[in-house]
Amino acid sequence: LAKTTQPISMDSYEGQEVNITCSHNNIATNDYITWYQQFPSQGPRFIIQGYKTKVTNEVASLFIPADRKSSTLSLPRVSLSDTAVYYCLVVNTGGFKTIFGAGTRLFVKA
């Protein structure tokens, strides 16, 4: 299983773009990169998933360089409600097992 490393916490202000980088140096060929958001006392919510290059959906973008040893979640124009813990996971397709790292606590200030 690929171990992930993220910053423990980040601060931002409303309206700014936030980029959270995750390193996963021993990612395997069949692994996908998935990001989740978790609010207190709630289950994690799927944000975005990708394999390489760039993926964009209605809430975020995911940038993955060619070597895939890291990935960056980009949240455009954050609001106070984006204050949460963000987890980067490397998911091994077929192996199913997923191990959560510590996550990044994002604080968005007014």
Next chain:
Amino acid sequence: GAVVSQHPSRVICKSGTSVKIECRSLDFQATTMFWYRQFPKQSLMLMATSNEGSKATYEQGVEKDKFLINHASLTLSTLTVTSAHPEDSSFYICSATSGGATDTQYFGPGTRLTVL
């Protein structure tokens, strides 16, 4: 789509009793379900992985006789905490995946267990 529910959302029980938590995939068939435990200010810890019709696979350090998992159908998995004690108080979260190329997990809202 991809909605997972849990019931109950919150439960308080006396020490020594057993508690059952249900996890349902509402709009897809879940080939695999996972059970996690999360203590305050900590990350999710995987407890076990269950496949429909098979015995669950438990992570190291998780007592299979204490945390009974039954994955009876493609939409339902249950976790029973037997003879619960105060140290079992935690936030229990399930997730489900339908398999496929990316095996995206979708999580339930969690169950807060408090053992008195």
